[in-house]
Amino acid sequence: MTKKKNLRLNSVSVGAEAVIHVILAAFSLCCIIPFIFVLIISFSSEDSIRAIGYSFTPLAWSTEAFSYAFDKLPQIWRSYFNSIFITVIGTVVSTLMCALYSYVLYRPDFRFRKFFNFFSFFTMIFGGGLVPTYIVCTQLLGLRENYAALIVPLLVNPFNIIIMRAFFKSSVPLELIEAATIDGSGEYNTLFRIVAPIAKPGVATVALLNALAFWNEWYLSLLYIKRNKILQPLQALLMELQNNVQYLNQMAGQMGASAINEAAKMPSQSLRMVLVVLIVVPIACAYPFFQRYIVAGLAVGSVKG
Amino acid sequence: MKKLLSLLLACLMLAGVCGAYADEALEPVTLRVWFHGSTVTPDASEKVMAEVNAYLADKINVTIEPIWGTWGDFDQATTTALAGGDEVDIYFTCNWSANEYNKYARDGYWVKLDDMLDAYAPELKAAIPEGIWECAITNGYDGMGIYGVPALKDTATQNCWDVNGTLLAELGYDVDAVCEAGLDYYSDEFEEMLQAAKDAKGGDFYPLLIEPAVLERMVTHSSIITGDLNGANVLSYYYDAEHPSADIGSTIVNKFGTDEFAKFAARTYEFSQKGFISPSCQSTATANDYRTATQATAEYLFGTQSYAFGCELDFSNARGIDVRMVPETAAYMDCTSGQGAMMAVSITSKNPERALMFLNLLNTDPTLMTMMNYGLEGFTYNTNDDGTITFIDDARATYSPWTNGMGNIRILPPTDAQGVGFWDSFSEYYNAAETLPYGGFIFDASEVETEGAALANVFAEYAFNLMSGAVDPAEVLPEFQAKLEEAGINEFVSAAQAQMDAYLAG
């Protein structure tokens, strides 16, 4: 059966599809406009913002805030590297760990399935809090002033385990596993050669969630990277600049005349948006890579596998 | 700890080296010091610290490992490190952020310094005026005492009207005469001037540029009680605007329950209704951005400013107008300014006595203070013939610790902008400040913590809108008052007053 023929055979009427397009296009527009707005502001001159506030049509354009950010952040390229490094390693390892654990939970014939299921689920609800976790990480595991401190604490997310298990459950028939076992396929082989390829959209989704988590992370750096700041990921670096700017604005009165002057010179309002642009653009560019797998089977009639 | 201390003390006595500790017996140690508000890149830090440590090795055989805490991350990162028992020797601390000096002293995080100061930091002890040491005395884990070294910086508070002299002259007023006479928030003249500016500049111009909480303290002449809810002050203590040290029979009161507050709120609401206050000043989230922006463009007539010595010159230059500072109150000293920046020795420190030696040197040795604060000659600054320094802007941008947070800044060389003799007039101004009648009183709110937590939320719901004139006090103030009482304002106030009575009696 050819793809074309199938498409017209089993799809909604042209009219219905038009309605769908209208709805989705309207919502998509809603979603992208704020980002366009952020872009416009990041290129607005600070004088314009001071005169008329944030606007889609600024009085004057400027790259002042971008140059300010790059001036204030000589480390920015190193931080880009750190972020990419952490995100790549973190995503691969965490997705792998998640797939392994979820696969075990998905196997109804695994004796301790219920135990392990509850073991991960319970941590989604209860946690020890910030300080005890901090102590375990720094004092027991040595997670401070190194890359591991930025990766290890985020490796497992029970939410992703549950999602991945649901994907395995709904897309991989158990008979397939049984057949593979009878054929003499080992468990690892079955997971990587049979289960994972079938559940590719699920694996890609979880990988995407992981990648976003690593890319956006700044709190770990705040806690664990204090002296060896060369390891700071981009998000943490930007956050720090943003906080400095905000504090200067807010507390300039307490910090003496030089601070007030410094505050007055900053393009603080456009800078805020510049920082968003700097962090969002790279990950938005990486997005289609994941999407290829997630949407791979999209549209009725596309050939699977 | 105590044993070690007395042992060391005994050793020192025996050797007869009280004060003169620079002998070969000192073991090399590394001290981790956590600074605040810094913008320091790793490269710049490495470069400066190499020199600093070489210098320190000769002096006290100490190596410094700095942690350059920044403004925003500091609150959470430091509190976690403290609670987690990190091995840090010296922490920056103060009374205006989450890194609260008094609270951490009470909970046992800081080493009590009283005895050690005399033994290891006699020059430091002498360099800081008695009144400022007074402010460092707090009721800590090991009883009343000094748990941190206060920075000798801008140690007084003075609330001023920030007057746009250029605009005032344009409106046909005699600027000198107006400034000389002073400004009265409740007077008709004050209102007339605002109205004149509004009429002259049009409907989008808002002549009164305020920071609501500062305006309230300024107009009602109330001080911040140290230990009151951080960022959500609910206590007032009224002082005499001309002679802050005079005892006028004040007590601690519920800030929002007084006639003074009602009068202030009514007046502010009136000004807001007349279009003198920008709506952007009335939203917590936009107020700071708006204020900075509007100051920069000089689109105001009167503003509020907590005075910093010499700031009118800086402002005039930055804004391109004639900025005048008109005092509303005299300069006064209390613990809020006295505890503005401090260094405390952590209980986790293995070498508290060496930490104090470092602090002693930092606060009394201009070479070390200059290196730590301004960086290196030829790298971040150059020295001029008259002894002032000129920053090399690009390098200075990579190494800018928070100047005032480092310690005794009065031993720094003046910058070219400050001019020769700056620090003398600086000291003169701040040393002349009077101390409020309650002196070094610090309120310990831990016994009414539950009330405090609830009050902070009630405060957030009403206070800003009332103090910025966004809502009508005739309607809102009674409702606010009722909720404050429900949250326990009366218990909170009486706890503070009882402690103050005990403090003044003892």
Add this chain to the structure above:
Amino acid sequence: MVRKPAQTRRPRGRWLDRNKKTLVLMTMAAPAAIWLLLLRYLPMGGIVLAFKDYKVNPRNPSFISNLIHSKWVGLKNFAFLFKTNDAWIMFRNTIAYNVVFIILGIIIPVALAIMMNEITKKHVAKAYQTLMFFPYFLSWVVVSYFLNAFLDAQYGMLPAAQRAAGEAVTNWYTTKGPWPFIIVFANLWKNVGYTTVLYLAAITSIDTNLYEAAAIDGATKWQQVRYVTLPHLRTIISILFIMNVGKIFNADFGLFYNVPMQNGALFPVTQVIDTYVYRAFMVTGDISLSSAAGLLQNVLGFICILGANAIVTKIDADSSLF
């Protein structure tokens, strides 16, 4: 870590053989299980903080010794949550918003995912889906500034339009009425794209032969959705539902704190447990208070999750969480 199988006296080799599958599967679970044990279970000892007045033990200032050294204070740390009559407002707001988020957060993304699946031009569907994901990249702070560009009393576009039309200007940040809708819309706007991806991934993993078979049997599009797609999504819908119910006492702090610009006049419709606790923490700096509040939220959430799981199990045992 894991319960050892009951003691066995049989020869070692045969025991290994019989349990080979279990052992291999356990090696697969081990990395994540060890991680959970170290980074999640070990710190749980810290839960006792909620019942302690945390102070340093100067004799031995390590966290564990401090914890032991600190005084028990019973339920005192929970008292601040119930100090005023406003407590019920924040509980009500937290739960009511979450219920709405849960219901709409299922219906809308499922509908969008199904619609997207019906689009014949795949690259257009991809484009929509990419765009929908963008809000997820923007923090609530940035969103709040975007909204402010419309609503700001001085510079906002809506007040400007009102002024131009000669109407009275609304001060949006002190007018409660519209805010429940703004909050709900903002939440959906930010999260729908993200959840849609989950459902879309579930739909794309449905075997297309099922649709073809249904179509050949004469099923209409609606019937296909009803009898093929929805049953297939049932597992993931139930799981997301149960997990969200477990968080019903936890509000999205950034949304409720930043989007209304922290304006007190809006508290009756924007104050939630998390914003209340945050403000309390900022003035007291007491980790015991936030631990207590967190524990209460978790215990209540846990009870709800058990309930939700029981209900789902009754309807469809396969879709339950545990």
